Amino acid sequence: MGRWTQYDEDDYRLPEGMKRTGYDADEGRYYFRDSAGGTWRSAEGSEYGGLTRVSGPPASVAGPTATDDDDLEAAPTYSNGYQLLNNDPNSTMAPKPHIDINASAYRTLFPFFLLIAVVLLLVWRLVLSPGLSTRESCCGNTKAYFVQPGDSCWDIAQAHGIPLDKLQTLNPKLQCETLLPGSTYQFSISVRTDNSHLFTDTKNRLLLQPLLISPTDLHLLVIYGVSTPLLSGAETHSPQWHSPETAAPVLSTMSNIYQLSGGGEPDVANDDTTTTLALTSPRATPTSATPTATLDQATVYGVSTSGVHKFLGVPYASPPVNNLRFSQPVVASSYSGNISANNFGYSCPQQNASLVSSFFHDVFHRRRATVSGTIQVDPTWTDVNFDDDNRPPESEDCLTVNIMRPDNSNSSSNLPIVVWIVGGGFETGTTYYYDDDAALLVRRSVELGEPLMYVSMNYRVSGWGFLASQETKAVNATNLGLRDQRAALQWINKYIANFGGDPSRVTLWGQSAGAISSSLHMLTNNGDPAGLFRGAFMQSGAPIPVGDITRGQVWYDQIVNQTNCTGQNDTLNCLRSVPYEDLKIVINRTPNYYDYTSLDLVWVPRADGDFLPDNPQNMVLNGTVANIPIVSGNCADEGTVFSLTSLNITSNDDFRSFLKFNYLSDVPDQNVSDVLELYPDNRNEGSPFNTSIFNAITSQYKRNAAFQGDVVFQAPRRFFVQQRFASQNIWSYQSSRGMDTPFVGAYHSSDLSYHVLDDYLIRFVTNLDPNNGTEPGWPKYDNSSKQILWFTHDNNDTGVQLSTDDYRVPQMTYLTGLGLAYPL
Incomplete structure (x- = not known):
């Protein structure tokens, strides 16, 4: 492409009436326009002379057409060597008045002008506009916040004197990674029972989701294999999670959501042995159709829908926050109060996936490329739904179980139990996306005359659940995601009979990372299931060959360096004090299974000498395996x-x-x-x-x-x-x-x-x-x-x-x- 240069001065001799219009650096030619509108160019590499016509003047002014061989007489030259420019209207050599416009040059420059305009607009929007704006107040328990460049959720929480976790709890729509500088947001700073706590912008719109596939969306498609959005005719999912129509405080996990019976918020910062959960839910308003169960001195209120009783988001361990972050789970030992269990609990923090949705949108439209290269759309599949405003937000306070049983069962039904361990490459995974499939399975079991109970658990994933290093090994803080699963199995063994399940008839069921997890539970504890399960149903997963825990040291060190914990005497303890949002950003910088590293996973179970004494495949060779079907x-x-x-x-x-x-x-x-x-x-x-x-x-x-x-x-x-x-x-x-x-x-x-x-x-x-x-x-x-x-x-x-x-x-x-x- 030619690179044009406009001059406002000409120091070379030109024929009378000739004006320079530009220079093509690629060709080494000068271009000129005569007084009649014709275009001429110089010889390649020549500064002047040897001019040939490129195109004639407009038809309205064209005279006799010159040939390519026509030579033009040079204009007079003064003693100083400079040629008189023919742009002086008072000059005797000036042509008749004529306006020349180099359209080609202006078209070439147009994108640059457009770019400058966009940059100026952004500068005004991000720099000048915020400075001219003010923060607005709204109503009651909400506050307005104008996002300045560089602001984070941490800044919002600090500005109004509330903890970051509380800000996120009260505003489940808050997307910290996508705050828009120059925008004003309304958010709740204390508990309400109406719709005003929903996180919206000043136009009362819920925040939009990011354009990239979120981890939960991506796994819904290619890891979870959920049928609802992929197959036509699938059952419609109608969850209760903070729906705009029925918005109410989300009461499905522990410390950040339930109010202690004594009032205030629970403090687990300095007590990692606290396991008594005193829970009181303002939404626990049962009706005669509300299914209930007891947990010690607590009453659990579920929901009945489409032939299934559901108890959702029941906590099975203390929230792994503060000094319990990067620690083994502390299983709940007793409960008191009321538990509203009609919503899924928070998703554990997920690893961000790097793949955009366009390719998957094409693939799962069932587009087939023919030999001729044309595209034919198969209408038998519906669109993939990448946007789901009902999915639970992420939080470290995420260790919950979900229980589903036929609606004609009760606490004395003694049902066999299938325990679903979600997949997601040990980097993502949430139980919410299996709501419809789980209900379908329970109803199908009734149709077959073999009713069962379904149980699922959330567990820590990514760097939160599989941080691996010498430091984590020294304190047995390894394979925490697997230890969460084990803690949930222990909880099931202790409490599931209260919901109508038979703890002696538990089968593990997993897919992908969930299947691999199931197989590893067959190996740990010297292959002794300890009465926690009697069978395993594994789809796309078996014991994989993983090495020593120290193979993850490089990623631990990277996180330590990027959180300014380098040089601390106890780097693991330092990581426990890093703000959630900052730590999540750093963990998300590590590769995921849609990066170039693919399935050579960063966050994966590893041999730690404790939960997994050796390479799992060596353990299989040695016969250290639970002898179950x-x-x-x-x-x-x-x-x-x-x-x-x-x-x-x-x-x-x-x-x-x-x-x-x-x-x-x-x-x-x-x-x-x-x-x-x-x-x-x-x-x-x-x-x-x-x-x-x-x-x-x-x-x-x-x-x-x-x-x-x-x-x-x-x-x-x-x-x-x-x-x-x-x-x-x-x-x-x-x-x-x-x-x-x-x-x-x-x-x-x-x-x-x-x-x-x-x-x-x-x-x-x-x-x-x-x-x-x-x-x-x-x-x-x-x-x-x-x-x-x-x-x-x-x-x-x-x-x-x-x-x-x-x-x-x-x-x-x-x-x-x-x-x-x-x-x-």
Whole structure:
């Protein structure tokens, strides 16, 4: 593109009536306009002379047309060497008055003028406007705050003399990461029972969500596999969480929400042994239809809806805040007061995901690229709902359980229990998104004549739950997310009978990180479940090869450095005092599973010598495993969704670098070369599998997806079931449902989306056997037949067949060996 320079002076000789209009630096040519409007240019590299016509004058003034060879006589030159400029109207050499406009030059400069205007507008908005504005007051218990550049939620809380946690509790719509400088917000600073505490702007609008996919949105789509937003005809979810129509104080967790029976707020800052929960809820106004349960001296009030009794957001441990942050959970030992349990509790702080929604929007519109390159939209799926104003906000005060039972049951029903452990890559995860699916499962159990109770728990994730270092190991503050889960299981064992559940008939159920967690509970405590569970149903997750806790030291040190805790005698204790908002920002700077590191996770369970004494796969080899019945299976294309942010891998060298940087950093180069041969540069063999050359977003995408799905999900499952089949009853499966989904195939969590396993799960929870006498029967796994149940692409009852667990044997065997020798 030419770079033009306008001059207001000309020091070279020009023919009479000729005016310089610009200079093209790329061509090295000067451009001129004559008095008739014609355009001329100089020879390349010449300052003057050799002028040739480029275009003629406008038709209205054009005279005889000159040829390209026409030469123009040079204008007179004065003794000083400068040519008389023909822009002096008093000059005898001046042409008749004529206005020349270089339209091309002005068009080229237009974007720069526009940019300057935008910058000036922003300066006025962010700098000048705030200084001219004032803070406004509103009404009663609300305050107005004008956001200055650089303000945070901490500044808002400080300005009005309230704790940050309280500010966030009273204003659940408050999005601290997206405060808009120059905007005025109304927010509540004390408890109200009307709608005025909702967090709104001055136009009384709820705050908009960020444009990036939030972690909970992202996992709703590709990790959780929830059916409600993905499949047409799904049940509509109508939660009670701080809905604008029915807004009331959210009373579903502990210290920041409930009022102590003695008044005021609970103080856990200096007492990490306090486990008595004295809870009084102003909303506990039961009716004759309100389900209730007792917890020690407390009464729990739930909600009855669509055939299901729900008790939501019941705290099972003290809030892990202040000196309990980065500490083992303190299980509640007694309760008193009233508990309103009709809303989900807070989500634990989530790791921010880096992937924007546009690609997933296209994929889950079921857009299929044809050979000709055209796009056809499959209308059988509904839009993905990325925005959910009803989801619970995040808080460290998040350790709660949710209980659902059939509405014809009571405290003496003695129901078998399925305990759902949510997935999310150990970086995200909240129980809220399974509300509809859980209710559907409970109702289906009644239809099958095998009613059950559903229980789920929130647990700490990301850096809040899996901070790993020598410092955390020294005080047994390791694998806190797993310890939260264990604490919830202990709570269930103690209290679930009060809700009508049978604590002797508990089955763990998990998907992805939830399934991996379930398998690790089978290993801890020397493989003794301690009466907490009797079976495990694991979808896309098994014991993974993880190394020592100190492999996470680099991330601990990064967080310490970025929170100004470096040099402190006790850096872990220093981190406990860092303001929540500041710490969350720092943790979010670490990679997540949609960064280049992908499933080589930063925040993951690690061997700590306590909860996990060793690499979990070594423990499996040594037989340190709970001898209980299990179901373990996979989706066909586990790795596709995790390869979408590695699309810059476009060559064999790129793929090798990716492996060395992530999964195989400690592995000798020859072993890396072996892996490259086992996963060749061949689109026909990659994932989505069995799709020929199609769905190859890049030349290496399907190759990468095949490797990642095998190394994290497929190979660990096969290793686990083949090591344990002789000691316990095992059933295994493979799901190909949804394999025609463009680009991602039978993606990770698609088995949840299609509910292919619901009936098998219900029967397993009740009978510890997924079979019900129908065909085909689901045989137990053994190393001779290696039979598994295969859910084919046909989404109907006939789409179930028996198959053999013999695909990609050399690849998975090799990866298993690497995992034992070089754990992640």
